Amino acid sequence: MADLPVRRGSGSSPVSRWTRGFDPFEQMRELMGFDPIEQMGRIIGGGGEPSWNxxxxxxxxxxxxxxxxxxxxxxxxxxxxxxxxxxxxxxxxxxxxxxQREESDRxxxxxxxxxxxxxxxxxxxxxxxxxxxxxxxxxxxxxxxxxxxxxxxxxxxxxxxxxxxxxxxxx
Incomplete structure (x- = not known):
């Protein structure tokens, strides 16, 4: 877990957030309201909840x-x-x-x-x-x-x- 970037603070500008601890998935979620892992599950499963065969x-x-x-x-x-x-x-x-998945799980x-x-x-x-x-x-x-x-x-x-x-x- 030491290699995972940690997001600190929420009051900084979007540019400074990109330069500190780059997490492309977090950035996509923040900028576009898009979760690539969830979306891929929806595409494969064809429904709302991710479905992996x-x-x-x-x-x-x-x-x-x-x-x-x-x-x-x-x-x-x-x-x-x-x-x-x-x-x-x-x-x-x-x-x-x-x-069981919690809403707060990332x-x-x-x-x-x-x-x-x-x-x-x-x-x-x-x-x-x-x-x-x-x-x-x-x-x-x-x-x-x-x-x-x-x-x-x-x-x-x-x-x-x-x-x-x-x-x-x-x-």
């Missing part, structure tokens, strides 16, 4: 016995998360609520995103729906969808038959 990052992998989904969901509560599996369609949706950066999200994935056949489990811990969703035993890979042992052994012995 919350798009969580997912990691999806297949192991020999299951499908593993991981998602970064910081600030999402268990109650705000919905996971459904319908046929071969997995849908993960939820929301991250904005924090933001220097507003980069965190909030809002609702929904992601859907098409799964291959053979998911064991009865044994799926999900855990939300430390802002990371871990979802494990085990495969049915009949679709898991089976190792076939390679060996020699007795007929081949006898044929080699005669030659």
């Amino acid at each position: 919350f798009i969580p990052a997912f990691e999806v992998k297949e192991t020999k016995d299951s499908y593993i989904f991981k998602a970064d969901l910081p600030g999402v509560k268990d109650d705000d998360l919905d996971i459904t599996l319908t046929g071969d369609r997995l849908t993960i949706s939820g929301k991250r609520e904005t924090e 933001f220097y950066a507003y980069e965190r995103s909030y809002g609702s999200f929904s992601r859907s994935f098409t799964l291959p056949e053979g998911v064991d729906v009865e044994h799926c489990n999900a855990e939300l811990k430390d802002g990371v969703l871990n979802l494990r969808l085990p495969k049915l035993p009949e679709v898991q890979p089976k190792r076939i042992q390679v060996g020699t038959s007795d007929a081949n052994k006898q044929g080699k012995a005669k030659a």
